[in-house]
Amino acid sequence: MKKSLLPFTIFLTLFLISCTKEEPKIVKEPSEDILFFDDFEKGDLSQTENNVSYGSSTYSSVSNKVKKDGEYSLEFYYKGGPQGEDAFSEQRISYPNTGELWIKYDLYIPNNYIHRKENSANNNKFLAVYKSDYRHPGFQVNWSLSPNNTGGSNLTLHRYRNGTEQPSISPSGGLGTNFITEDDRGKWIHIMARVKAPSSENATDGVMQLWKNDILVCDETTLNMYGGIDENFMNELYLMGWSNSGYLEDTIFYIDNLSLSYSSF
Numbered sequence: 001m002k003k004s005l006l007p008f009t010i011f012l013t014l015f016l017i018s019c020t021k022e023e024p025k026i027v028k029e030p031s032e033d034i035l036f037f038d039d040f041e042k043g044d045l046s047q048t049e050n051n052v053s054y055g056s057s058t059y060s061s062v063s064n065k066v067k068k069d070g071e072y073s074l075e076f077y078y079k080g081g082p083q084g085e086d087a088f089s090e091q092r093i094s095y096p097n098t099g100e101l102w103i104k105y106d107l108y109i110p111n112n113y114i115h116r117k118e119n120s121a122n123n124n125k126f127l128a129v130y131k132s133d134y135r136h137p138g139f140q141v142n143w144s145l146s147p148n149n150t151g152g153s154n155l156t157l158h159r160y161r162n163g164t165e166q167p168s169i170s171p172s173g174g175l176g177t178n179f180i181t182e183d184d185r186g187k188w189i190h191i192m193a194r195v196k197a198p199s200s201e202n203a204t205d206g207v208m209q210l211w212k213n214d215i216l217v218c219d220e221t222t223l224n225m226y227g228g229i230d231e232n233f234m235n236e237l238y239l240m241g242w243s244n245s246g247y248l249e250d251t252i253f254y255i256d257n258l259s260l261s262y263s264s265f
């Protein structure tokens with residue numbers, strides 16, 4: 001009997017070896033090209049993925065008050081103040097060095113959103129993408145909001161070239177006019193943005209594109225915004241940011257379903 005079992009034992013051994021050898025390793029792949037996704041359902045900012053993680057929070061925190069999906073979103077709390085008083089809320093995120101980044105998220109525009117006009121109500125930060133350290137600009141761009149004089153906001157672009165800030169511009173063709181209006185109050189809007197560093201110092205192929213509710217509201221593809229030698233890439237961003245206009249009342253935005261990608265979603 002023992003002898004008759006031998007071929008089977010050999011077969012079983014070989015079979016097990018072959019299984020061990022050929023069994024594919026289970027590696028958690030990023031879903032297609034998505035670098036990072038957070039629906040905030042962890043209830044905090046502990047989400048990390050592909051070396052993407054949250055940095056400093058300024059009056060921003062995960063909240064269950066207003067959400068697009070699930071139970072949680074990221075709250076941006078701008079404290080109200082008299083005319084002339086600024087306000088500040090910002091969330092930083094770091095990611096691996098890249099020449100191109102796509103960002104998308106849902107953004108809740110508060111019911112009481114009013115972009116008040118005063119002497120220095122321009123340049124309310126909306127989305128900044130840059131090479132860290134923000135205080136020492138290499139590659140650095142941002143979209144900001146300016147008053148449209150009816151309580152809403154127009155979109156404006158800012159960029160640096162070789163460490164020097166370039167004149168701010170409005171999206172060509174008036175695309176960014178009335179970017180946020182009273183019609184958006186109390187609603188979620190969908191934001192998608194693409195930033196691509198130019199290919200060389202003199203190249204005019206830098207890209208800043210932004211979509212609101214899947215409509216292109218900024219389509220700049222010929223920007224000169226070289227970051228400098230060893231500086232021409234991005235690895236940090238911040239959502240929202242300093243408001244030069246400030247707000248009369250406490251004004252609270254929410255972001256949900258944040259995604260980052262190196263290429264088109």
Ligand SMILES: [Ca+2]
Pocket residue numbers: 039040041067068069070071072073256257
């Ligand atoms: Ca959520």
